[in-house]
Amino acid sequence: MTDGAGSATSRPRLSVEPEGSVVASTKTVDPIELSSRLIDTGVADERIVRVDNALSEIDDNVAVIEAFSNMVAFGTDDGLVCFDASGPLSGAAVVESLRGWSADRINTLLYTHGHIDHVGGSGALAADAAARGQPAPQVVGHDNVIPRFERYNATNGYNLIINRRQFAGLPPNHPAQGASLRHRGVGITSDEPRFLPADALWPTRTYSSSDSLSVGGLDFELHHDKGETDDHTWAWVPSHRAICAGDLVVWVFPNAGNPQKVQRYPLEWARALRSMDALEPELLIPAHGPPVRGRERIATVLLTRAEALESLVSQTIDLMNEGASLDEILQSVRLPAEWLERPWMRPIYDEPEFVIRNIWRLYGGWWDLDPAYLKPSPKAALADELVRLGGGAEVFAQRAQELVEAGDLKLACHLIELAVGADPSSASLHGVRAEIYEARRAAEQSLMSTSIFSAAAAESREIAESD
Ligand SMILES: [Zn+2]
Numbered sequence: 016m017t018d019g020a021g022s023a024t025s026r027p028r029l030s031v032e033p034e035g036s037v038v039a040s041t042k043t044v045d046p047i048e049l050s051s052r053l054i055d056t057g058v059a060d061e062r063i064v065r066v067d068n069a070l071s072e073i074d075d076n077v078a079v080i081e082a083f084s085n086m087v088a089f090g091t092d093d094g095l096v097c098f099d100a101s102g103p104l105s106g107a108a109v110v111e112s113l114r115g116w117s118a119d120r121i122n123t124l125l126y127t128h129g130h131i132d133h134v135g136g137s138g139a140l141a142a143d144a145a146a147r148g149q150p151a152p153q154v155v156g157h158d159n160v161i162p163r164f165e166r167y168n169a170t171n172g173y174n175l176i177i178n179r180r181q182f183a184g185l186p187p188n189h190p191a192q193g194a195s196l197r198h199r200g201v202g203i204t205s206d207e208p209r210f211l212p213a214d215a216l217w218p219t220r221t222y223s224s225s226d227s228l229s230v231g232g233l234d235f236e237l238h239h240d241k242g243e244t245d246d247h248t249w250a251w252v253p254s255h256r257a258i259c260a261g262d263l264v265v266w267v268f269p270n271a272g273n274p275q276k277v278q279r280y281p282l283e284w285a286r287a288l289r290s291m292d293a294l295e296p297e298l299l300i301p302a303h304g305p306p307v308r309g310r311e312r313i314a315t316v317l318l319t320r321a322e323a324l325e326s327l328v329s330q331t332i333d334l335m336n337e338g339a340s341l342d343e344i345l346q347s348v349r350l351p352a353e354w355l356e357r358p359w360m361r362p363i364y365d366e367p368e369f370v371i372r373n374i375w376r377l378y379g380g381w382w383d384l385d386p387a388y389l390k391p392s393p394k395a396a397l398a399d400e401l402v403r404l405g406g407g408a409e410v411f412a413q414r415a416q417e418l419v420e421a422g423d424l425k426l427a428c429h430l431i432e433l434a435v436g437a438d439p440s441s442a443s444l445h446g447v448r449a450e451i452y453e454a455r456r457a458a459e460q461s462l463m464s465t466s467i468f469s470a471a472a473a474e475s476r477e478i479a480e481s482d
Contacts, residue, residue, distance in 0.1 A: 046071050046081060046305030054312045059358035063266045064304045068101075068108040070116050073306050074255055074298060080112045084132045084302045087259050088113055089252065091231025094122030097140070097152070098250065098259045099133040099302060103212045106136020110143045120149035122230050125237075126156035126218065127261025127302055128244045129163040131178070131210060138214030155228065156218040157239050159246035167211040174210035177275040181462070184469030186477075242284030243270050249287060257298035258291050264316065266304025268355065268362040269324055272369025274463055279373050282328045285321040292317045304359070316359050323354055327367055331374040340384035341375050366461040398436030408434040412447045424455045435475070446479035448472075 042061045043049040053059060066083040073079055076090035082105045087098040095117060101109040121144060126134055137154070144151050167174055179185045226237040236251040243262045250259040262270065263284060271279040291299075292314055299307040299316065307313050330348040339347075348371050355362055375383075382389055391397070402408050411434035418427035431448045438444055452472035456465045 046079065047073055047308050050305040050307045051309070051312065053358040054307065054315060057357060059356075059361060063358060066105070068105060068112050070112040072116065073300075073308070074257070077255060077257065077298075078113070078116050079300060079306050080109050081305065082109050082112075084130075084262075085300070085304075086113065087300050088117070089233055089255075090117055090119065091122065091233040093231030094120040096123045096125065096228070096230050096233065096235065097121055098125050098300075099127055099261070100124060100135070100137035100140050100216070102132040103135030103138075103207070103215075105132075106139030109136055110139045114143070118147075120144065120147070121152040123228065124152040124154045124216065125228075125235075125248065125250065125259075126154065126160055127249065127259065128247045129156065129160040129167075130244065130262065131167075131174075133261070133302065134160075134164075134215050135212050137216035138212055141214065141216055151216070153220055154216045154218045155220045155222075155226075155237070155248075157246040157248050158221045158223050159244075160218050161221065163244070163246050164211055164215075164217060171208075171210050175208075178210065180470045181273075181275060181466050184456075184466040184473065186470045186474035238287070238290065240283055240287030240290070241280035242287055243279055245278075245280070247287070249291065251291075251294055251296075255298055256294075256296055257300060258294065258296045258313075259300050260291065261302045263287050263291075264299060264301040264320065264359075265364075266301065266359050267364040268360050268366060268461075269320060269370070270365040271324060271327075272365050272367070272371070272373045272463075274369050274372070274467070278377060279370075280377065281324040281370055281374060285324040285328075288317045288321040288324075292321075319354065319357060319360060323350055323360065323367075324370070326350060327370050328374055331371050332378060335375070335379060341372070342383065342385070344375065345371055362461050364462045366463065369463060395436050395439075398433045401433055402437035408438040408441065408444055411437075412444055415451055416447060419451055419454050424451070424458055427451050428455060440478075442479050442481070445475035449475040449479055 043052070049061070049063070053063065065081045068080055068082045070078050070080045078088045080086040080088070080101070082101045084099055084101055086101055086109050089096045095113075097113070100106055121140055124137060124140060141151050176187045179187075222237060222239070224239050228235040228237065234253060236253070237248050238251065240247055240249065240263070247261055247263060249261055249263055251257075252259070269281070269284060271281045271284060273279065295310060296313050297308065297310055299313040301307075307316055327348065327350065331344055334344045334347065345368060348367075350367050354360055355367075402411055405411060411430045415427040415430035415434065418424070418430065428451060431444070431451050435441070435444050435448050449472045452468045452475065456468035456472060459465045459468060
């Protein structure tokens with residue numbers, strides 16, 4: 016067994032910031048050393064989710080390539096078993112890192128789930144196999160990976176738009192070019208016309224609830240649980256006492272609420288985390304962020320994440336059972352602030368408020384209990400009416416700016432939306448709107464929020480400056 020330090024790369028490490036910018040950090044090269052310190056101290060004292068495609072050997076014949084997303088590789092007597100192929104723009108670099116560690120053929124590529132940052136790089140693996148005269152890997156995933164891929168193709172335009180918004184903070188049809196997207200999207204958002212790359216490998220073997228794989232003398236137990244997605248696989252590798260967790264464990268607050276994506280399953284997610292803990296693992300390998308070694312540290316990470324998800328579900332359902340509206344629930348359900356300061360739980364990607372909305376959607380319906388919004392008037396008609404009553408769009412815009420000064424950014428956003436809704440072609444109103452959303456973005460912590468507010472600001476900035 017190696018401690019990983021000797022084999023880890025010494026090149027500068029890059030990390031993802033909430034805004035999607037890339038920041039150099041060279042403090043701790045060895046990912047196990049990093050995760051151990053973060054968990055033992057409870058202090059996030061350096062960048063955690065690193066995306067520089069650097070490979071670290073973390074156990075005998077086990078390597079992790081930290082990328083957007085990570086690849087995990089197991090050496091066997093019959094070639095490599097790899098978990099995830101990373102994203103469309105990082106796949107080739109991940110393959111290059113892998114090949115610096117092993118020239119063996121990739122026997123099996125296992126998808127933890129079908130998100131683009133986990134499958135989009137698979138074309139690079141296929142190209143590498145072809146160049147080496149090696150057979151293409153078998154590709155294993157849950158049954159629902161295939162309908163996910165079909166859905167991605169059916170909703171290609173939508174997914175391109177939300178990916179540009181979520182990872183690059185850009186509205187639809189923004190004229191940013193590929194190079195700038197590549198930088199802003201940290202290797203996930205490109206200007207390609209296809210969301211699911213044409214060369215992505217589709218699963219060749221799927222399963223429904225559990226499966227076992229044996230490759231070259233190494234056994235893998237595959238488990239399906241819903242959580243971030245409906246197609247998730249996590250794996251138990253008994254000989255290493257290791258769990259490959261996919262996105263069920265990543266070094267941010269669980270992505271169970273994403274405002275632009277399909278349903279997530281927080282309670283099922285928590286159950287999966289408790290099932291992992293029950294196996295008493297010694298090595299936990301997430302799909303984003305560093306691997307974790309040590310029974311106690313792993314239990315801490317798994318059980319605190321489970322507890323947070325369970326708390327959001329039970330608080331929300333209790334209020335639903337009392338007849339509370341979505342608004343009342345959003346204003347009252349909270350997690351203890353100290354839970355959100357843990358280095359593996361910070362709400363810098365998704366956030367609890369969005370998880371509450373997903374719980375409402377999962378256990379209830381889309382209606383928020385406001386009868387006016389069951390079959391609402393057109394937004395523009397409501398804006399026209401209110402703005403006319405309130406003395407005009409300029410009055411609303413001015414009051415919105417005062418509210419920004421007073422620190423009520425939420426209310427300021429409502430007022431500027433009404434102003435622009437009533438007079439959508441006004442360059443000066445869009446100039447105010449851009450400023451307000453730039454301020455709103457600066458006040459937020461999660462990528463989900465900052466990117467949507469950035470996109471709104473960029474949309475209005477375009478109109479304001481085209482005048
Ligand atoms: Zn992911």
